[in-house]
Amino acid sequence: MRLLNACHRQPVDVTPIWLMRQAGRxxxxxxxxxxxxxxxxxxxxxxxxxxxxxxPINAFDLDAAIIFADILPPLxxxxxxxxxxxxxxxxxxxxxxxxxxxxxxxxxxxxxxxxFTLQAITLTRQELGGRIPLIGFSGAPFxxxxxxxxxxxxxxxxxxxxxMYEQPVAxxxxxxxxxxxxxxxxxxxxxxxxxVLQLFDSWVGxxxxxxxxxFVLPYSRQAIARAKESGVPVIHFGASAAAMLPLLKAxxxxxxxxxxxxxxxxxxxxxxxxxxxxxxxxxxxLFAPIPILKQRAAIIMEQMxxxxxxxxxxxxxxxxxxxxxxxxxxxDFVHQTSNNIQS
Amino acid sequence: MRLLNACHRQPVDVTPIWLMRQAGRxxxxxxxxxxxxxxxxxxxxxxxxxxxxxxPINAFDLDAAIIFADILPPLxxxxxxxxxxxxxxxxxxxxxxxxxxxxxxxxxxxxxxxxFTLQAITLTRQELGGRIPLIGFSGAPFxxxxxxxxxxxxxxxxxxxxxMYEQPVAxxxxxxxxxxxxxxxxxxxxxxxxxVLQLFDSWVGxxxxxxxxxFVLPYSRQAIARAKESGVPVIHFGASAAAMLPLLKAxxxxxxxxxxxxxxxxxxxxxxxxxxxxxxxxxxxLFAPIPILKQRAAIIMEQMxxxxxxxxxxxxxxxxxxxxxxxxxxxDFVHQTSNNIQS
Numbered sequence: 001m002r003l004l005n006a007c008h009r010q011p012v013d014v015t016p017i018w019l020m021r022q023a024g025r026x027x028x029x030x031x032x033x034x035x036x037x038x039x040x041x042x043x044x045x046x047x048x049x050x051x052x053x054x055x056p057i058n059a060f061d062l063d064a065a066i067i068f069a070d071i072l073p074p075l076x077x078x079x080x081x082x083x084x085x086x087x088x089x090x091x092x093x094x095x096x097x098x099x100x101x102x103x104x105x106x107x108x109x110x111x112x113x114x115x116f117t118l119q120a121i122t123l124t125r126q127e128l129g130g131r132i133p134l135i136g137f138s139g140a141p142f143x144x145x146x147x148x149x150x151x152x153x154x155x156x157x158x159x160x161x162x163x164m165y166e167q168p169v170a171x172x173x174x175x176x177x178x179x180x181x182x183x184x185x186x187x188x189x190x191x192x193x194x195x196v197l198q199l200f201d202s203w204v205g206x207x208x209x210x211x212x213x214x215f216v217l218p219y220s221r222q223a224i225a226r227a228k229e230s231g232v233p234v235i236h237f238g239a240s241a242a243a244m245l246p247l248l249k250a251x252x253x254x255x256x257x258x259x260x261x262x263x264x265x266x267x268x269x270x271x272x273x274x275x276x277x278x279x280x281x282x283x284x285x286l287f288a289p290i291p292i293l294k295q296r297a298a299i300i301m302e303q304m305x306x307x308x309x310x311x312x313x314x315x316x317x318x319x320x321x322x323x324x325x326x327x328x329x330x331x332d333f334v335h336q337t338s339n340n341i342q343s
Numbered sequence: 344m345r346l347l348n349a350c351h352r353q354p355v356d357v358t359p360i361w362l363m364r365q366a367g368r369x370x371x372x373x374x375x376x377x378x379x380x381x382x383x384x385x386x387x388x389x390x391x392x393x394x395x396x397x398x399p400i401n402a403f404d405l406d407a408a409i410i411f412a413d414i415l416p417p418l419x420x421x422x423x424x425x426x427x428x429x430x431x432x433x434x435x436x437x438x439x440x441x442x443x444x445x446x447x448x449x450x451x452x453x454x455x456x457x458x459f460t461l462q463a464i465t466l467t468r469q470e471l472g473g474r475i476p477l478i479g480f481s482g483a484p485f486x487x488x489x490x491x492x493x494x495x496x497x498x499x500x501x502x503x504x505x506x507m508y509e510q511p512v513a514x515x516x517x518x519x520x521x522x523x524x525x526x527x528x529x530x531x532x533x534x535x536x537x538x539v540l541q542l543f544d545s546w547v548g549x550x551x552x553x554x555x556x557x558f559v560l561p562y563s564r565q566a567i568a569r570a571k572e573s574g575v576p577v578i579h580f581g582a583s584a585a586a587m588l589p590l591l592k593a594x595x596x597x598x599x600x601x602x603x604x605x606x607x608x609x610x611x612x613x614x615x616x617x618x619x620x621x622x623x624x625x626x627x628x629l630f631a632p633i634p635i636l637k638q639r640a641a642i643i644m645e646q647m648x649x650x651x652x653x654x655x656x657x658x659x660x661x662x663x664x665x666x667x668x669x670x671x672x673x674x675d676f677v678h679q680t681s682n683n684i685q686s
Contacts, residue, residue: 156662158627165631205583208603208625208658210642240548242586243605260551262586282551284501288508299553315551319499 009309023316071139077113095151118165136194183226205240226251260315276309352652364660414482420456438494442513479537533573542552548583567595603658619652
């Protein structure tokens with residue numbers, strides 16, 4: 001399958017493409033289901049999670065499915081109370097604020113606390129029937145720590161960074177617990193049928209490279225190392241991390257996911273040819289007139305044509321208002337263009 | 344004066360330091376004045392603007408004052424209606440949405456439309472009595488365009504990017520108008536007494552390098568070129584722009600301002616020795632215990648000790664809740680440490 005070949009830097013017939021958050025609100029089918037169920041209900045009901053996972057697969061010629069889930073449910077098993085509030089996004093109702101809060105965290109077995117997603121993975125694998133691979137994923141330890149400490153999304157990450165600086169012992173304890181959970185969860189997803197695993201470090205770009213190295217890198221590395229024991233390739237994605245790409249690579253991953261703030265050929269230069277790359281169209285480019293959308297996609301394709309190991313994707317999740325017909329046009333364009341570049 | 348020497352990459356006695364948004368809510372003196380006046384009242388009353396500008400100068404051993412102003416008032420002279428709403432930040436009540444909106448914009452003379460800030464600059468120069476230099480500033484054309492089109496701050500910049508993609512002719516017209524205004528405003532600030540000028544491109548990091556080159560770079564370049572005709576050095580600051588630093592340098596500036604997402608020595612490597620650098624401590628590090636704050640500052644000092652032309656600053660504006668005594672400790676530490684490094 002071409003996505004797996006790209007992960008392993010093997011030749012592909014055409015460039016594989018999938019889109020972060022490809023199952024989501026830009027699709028009418030998804031919005032219809034969301035009229036009846038909350039996000040957490042869908043995630044925790046394997047049949048519904050399979051249905052949503054398959055929506056973009058049925059609509060577009062994508063080269064991978066990604067299991068419909070969220071990065072935050074792993075925190076529930078640790079004892080944090082999570083809801084999704086309208087307009088506000090996720091809220092943790094008992095955020096971590098003291099070393100005692102860290103000590104009180106449970107270390108759940110993801111095979112129990114996240115059984116719903118593992119079941120959904122197994123069911124989706126059957127549903128896909130081997131046509132395209134299924135991607136499992138987890139939030140990275142740092143991104144999970146941000147939510148757990150801030151209690152939601154944050155503008156300046158003052159609470160999480162103060163915790164790091166003021167309570168380093170408790171911080172490292174927290175990150176140990178999170179990396180063990182994340183690594184085991186990814187491993188269990190592979191056991192359940194995921195053929196690729198992606199680690200999302202969405203908030204890592206708010207750190208200086210110094211803080212990343214001291215407070216985060218060892219834990220992303222542990223989580224990725226455990227995930228890799230499954231034998232499945234790992235995609236390591238960080239946003240706003242252009243100047244930390246060598247550190248992300250050092251933490252691990254067969255594929256490094258890029259956001260759109262860097263030219264792909266520049267990333268290739270920095271990272272070398274011994275790792276595959278994924279990215280990196282600005283999600284807002286999907287709102288552009290189709291000729292401009294294609295022009296931007298073509299630049300990325302051309303810059304990535306030189307070396308094997310490239311997966312086309314957006315530089316971040318697809319946005320809710322994205323025009324569906326532009327998504328279809330992009331997917332087809334990437335397949336056609338890679339044929340032209342190769343011939 | 345050491346800040347001017349650093350701008351020109353000349354030797355300095357000790358490393359100069361100032362802090363973006365150094366006059367602001369973290370200071371009790373500022374909060375006291377804000378009980379009586381709104382931000383716009385302070386900005387538009389030269390005596391009050393001088394008073395606020397001097398507050399951090401009287402409190403800390405800073406190497407430059409920066410005129411108290413805001414990046415958005417230039418838009419008022421073009422015909423946009425601006426207020427600052429509690430909690431929400433700035434709001435433009437008649438944002439630009441169509442090419443006709445662009446055509447209808449006035450091209451104000453900043454010597455009239457922004458006379459209050461120019462007067463405040465002249466008064467502050469007198470007040471400073473030559474002890475330290477005074478910095479003038481403006482928002483960059485792209486950052487102003489973001490506010491003018493989005494109508495306020497934005498999460499994904501969909502409106503501004505769609506405008507760029509869908510209405511390129513009108514976009515370029517808008518950017519012509521903005522760059523002419525910004526360039527002239529900076530020039531007029533130098534005429535009025537500003538000894539250094541900083542261009543803030545706070546939102547530029549939301550662009551791909553492709554979009555920056557096509558839609559933004561020529562206009563930042565025009566604005567900087569006009570500012571430079573005053574003979575005063577220009578600092579060019581962009582946030583989240585680690586992978587676009589060579590493009591920022593190409594647009595111009597004697598000094599490139601860095602945010603904290605890049606190691607300073609890495610930035611030096613990318614940018615070479617023919618430009619000065621400013622930055623780049625994470626503003627949240629000011630919340631850390633003082634020994635850790637000093638440790639982080641020392642790393643930056645050491646990495647920048649090699650080449651002349653360095654101004655210590657934060658990587659973004661100081662945050663409202665910052666402990667004042669940590670600010671004092673940082674300023675003194677930078678001065679003391681640079682003595683040690685040099686001796």
